[in-house]
Each structure stands twice: as structure tokens, then as C-alpha cells.
Amino acid sequence: MRAGAARGYAGHFHEAGFYGCDAEFLRLTVPFVEEGLAAGEAVIIGYDDRKSDLLRSRLADPSAVEFITDRGLYATPARAIATYRQLFEFYIAMGVEQIRIAGDVPHPGNGRQFEGWDRYESAVNCVWQDFPVWGRCLYDVTTVSPAVLDVVERTHPHLLTSPECRCTSERFEEPAEFAPLPPPPDPLEAGAPLVELVDRSPAEARRALIEIGRGRVGDKTLNELVHGVSEAAGNAVYHGEPPVTVRIWATSNRIVASVHDCGPGPADPLAGLVPATRDALLPGWGLWFIHQLDIDTTLIRSGDGFTVRMRAEAPATESSVMRG
Incomplete structure (x- = not known):
């Protein structure tokens, strides 16, 4: 039985939220992790070292969480999709009924390029539909660009308005309809x-x-x-x-x-x-x-x-x- 907002939902429950400081980041992440662990679910965190250490300092049992801090996880969108899929298959084989993931895809706000990651955020709405995944994507509004924010609203069916409240994104586009950002010339x-x-x-x-x-x-x-x-x-x-x-x-x-x-x-x-x-x-x-x-x-x-x-x-x- 899936727990939380994804209860009764089939496939990938994909949502996005926004924060402007560490305290807001923790309010959106710590309950998400703790509730998943309490329900016996797998929790995967894909943030950088600083955010991962911040989470570890606030979690009751950080050892129960799978932290992936290797930048290689997000080396390319295709490799991230494949890596996560392997993890999902492993946990499903272990009998886990729901998998919660939270991570930070590359974009200029965290010092990397966003090219291709707009397609990734759209694609995971369908390529992970075979798995009981609840994905929470959080973006720092103090560093993220308007172009990235536009993509977030178009690629996430659900948007968080607070840790426990969410709404449907009126601008969501199905992957077959999604128009990726034009890549800038080199x-x-x-x-x-x-x-x-x-x-x-x-x-x-x-x-x-x-x-x-x-x-x-x-x-x-x-x-x-x-x-x-x-x-x-x-x-x-x-x-x-x-x-x-x-x-x-x-x-x-x-x-x-x-x-x-x-x-x-x-x-x-x-x-x-x-x-x-x-x-x-x-x-x-x-x-x-x-x-x-x-x-x-x-x-x-x-x-x-x-x-x-x-x-x-x-x-x-x-x-x-x-x-x-």
C-alpha cells in the first residue's frame, strides 16, 4: 500500500516545489523522508554534499536513506534515467511497495547547464510509469532562472504549495506535447x-x-x-x-x-x-x-x-x- 499523497496512484507521482532558504528546503524534505521510512518505503536522495549533510543532520536515522552524492548520477539525462531504473528494479525485487526520490537536476543555479534536463523532467512522467515512484523535485527560487521555472511548471503534473498541500499544474504538458527549450549555440x-x-x-x-x-x-x-x-x-x-x-x-x-x-x-x-x-x-x-x-x-x-x-x-x- 502506497503512503502519502501517492496513495492509490499508479505509476510515477511527479511533483515539484520551491524554496528560498535552507529552512524551507528542510520543511519540504524532512517530513517527506521520515514519513516514507515510517511506512517501510525506500527513500533515495540525490542532492549535493552540502544539502545531503544538511538532511543527515535533521533525520532520525539517516543510515536508512540511500544518499547518492556522486555527480556521475546526473552526468547525462539518459544515464540518470537508467541508473534510477536499476535502483527501482532492485527495491521492487526486495518487496518495497513505494519508492520516494528527491534530487536536484543540473541547471545554471547549481553551476551546471540545463540543456537536456528539460527533456528528462518531461520524460520521467512516462518512462517510470512501471514503478510505484513518488518523485519530489525541489528548486531554489533564489538561483533558478525564469526559463527553468517555466519548464518545471510544464513538466510536473503536481506543484507543492506547502509541505502538505499541492495543486495540479495547469500548464503541464504530456511528454508527447512537450516543447523543449531551444539549445543555445556553442x-x-x-x-x-x-x-x-x-x-x-x-x-x-x-x-x-x-x-x-x-x-x-x-x-x-x-x-x-x-x-x-x-x-x-x-x-x-x-x-x-x-x-x-x-x-x-x-x-x-x-x-x-x-x-x-x-x-x-x-x-x-x-x-x-x-x-x-x-x-x-x-x-x-x-x-x-x-x-x-x-x-x-x-x-x-x-x-x-x-x-x-x-x-x-x-x-x-x-x-x-x-x-x-
Whole structure:
């Protein structure tokens, strides 16, 4: 039996709330956690070290909560979806009747970019419907931008007005209707690319990227980027419309690569966030595979076609060693 506001609800009960100070954050989070634990439910917390330590200091038994402070949890939207899904499957197998989660997705207010996370907040309304999950997403109104707040209202069916009161979001959009934020261009894209390949093979794109990228971002990162560009180029050839254009920009420690075709792109609003099929041998896994890599990937739809943009940067210590 599910407890709390999600009692009698099937699937993912997804709500958002807002706070302006630590005291408000605790008022919205501590009862949510304590009530879940008292009901024998699993509780997963995905905040940074500071907020997690703040919660630990106020909880009766913090050891009963699964804290995930590893920034890798929110490395990419697709990986966060997959990681949480594995946790849900584990707890369901253990006989847990409801899982409560609370976390902080990346956005400029917490020092990271929001690109792609608007799609994540929309997608979890359907991709987690197989699980009895109660997700509470809290946003700090002192740091979050109006654009992010707009997305929150459009991606959460329920909005908290106080710790115990909620309302239906009148602006909520179903995932199939959700319009993600237009991704801003990368500054490097304003200049001429170092390489532009039109209707060339994925193998030629790989060779060009390896030649340009060597010594800029580190071997592991470059290898991830090469895999991503190769997969995106192959997808564009087989599923897109010609011409297929691969462009590569680079600085001493950054690489931006885009694969563009003149087709409309995948119709599925979840493309890249979850596998398109259950069988990895069937078509439809390419974009999801790219989103599992340790690179920044953005899907861009425009009037002239569909683009997969991939970006990689050397860590500060690594780039300084390479330049030295």
C-alpha cells in the first residue's frame, strides 16, 4: 500500500516545489523522508554534499536513506534515467511497495547547464510509469532562472504549495506535447569549422576527428567522442535525408562536432533518453548509446533538418598538463 499523497496512484507521482532558504528546503524534505521510512518505503536522495549533510543532520536515522552524492548520477539525462531504473528494479525485487526520490537536476543555479534536463523532467512522467515512484523535485527560487521555472511548471503534473498541500499544474504538458527549450549555440559554432565533410562515410569522419582531436581532450575522452560521431553519422546516413554533413570545431582543450542531415529527425520525443526497442540487436539504440557516453550530446531540430551536436572538454588538470 502506497503512503502519502501517492496513495492509490499508479505509476510515477511527479511533483515539484520551491524554496528560498535552507529552512524551507528542510520543511519540504524532512517530513517527506521520515514519513516514507515510517511506512517501510525506500527513500533515495540525490542532492549535493552540502544539502545531503544538511538532511543527515535533521533525520532520525539517516543510515536508512540511500544518499547518492556522486555527480556521475546526473552526468547525462539518459544515464540518470537508467541508473534510477536499476535502483527501482532492485527495491521492487526486495518487496518495497513505494519508492520516494528527491534530487536536484543540473541547471545554471547549481553551476551546471540545463540543456537536456528539460527533456528528462518531461520524460520521467512516462518512462517510470512501471514503478510505484513518488518523485519530489525541489528548486531554489533564489538561483533558478525564469526559463527553468517555466519548464518545471510544464513538466510536473503536481506543484507543492506547502509541505502538505499541492495543486495540479495547469500548464503541464504530456511528454508527447512537450516543447523543449531551444539549445543555445556553442560559441565555436560561430566560426568556420576546421573540417566539413559532406556525404562522406562514418570512417572518414572518425579519421578526421582523431587527427584533429589528438592531444586536445585526452585519449579516453577522444575515444568516446569518436564513437559518438561515428554512431551519429551512421544514423544520419541510414535514417536521415541527404546531404549528411559532419562539422568539427576545436580549441586547445575543447572539441565540438555536429552531424546534420536534412530530415525531420526521430518522431519519438524520448529519442536518446531510453532505448527505442527492448532488443539491442534491432535498430533504434544508436542515439541512446551516444547519450551513455561521457560527452555532452544535444539533439537539435531546425527548419533545415536534424543535428546531433557532441562536445568534449579536457579536465582542467589534464588540459594544463597537455599544454605544458
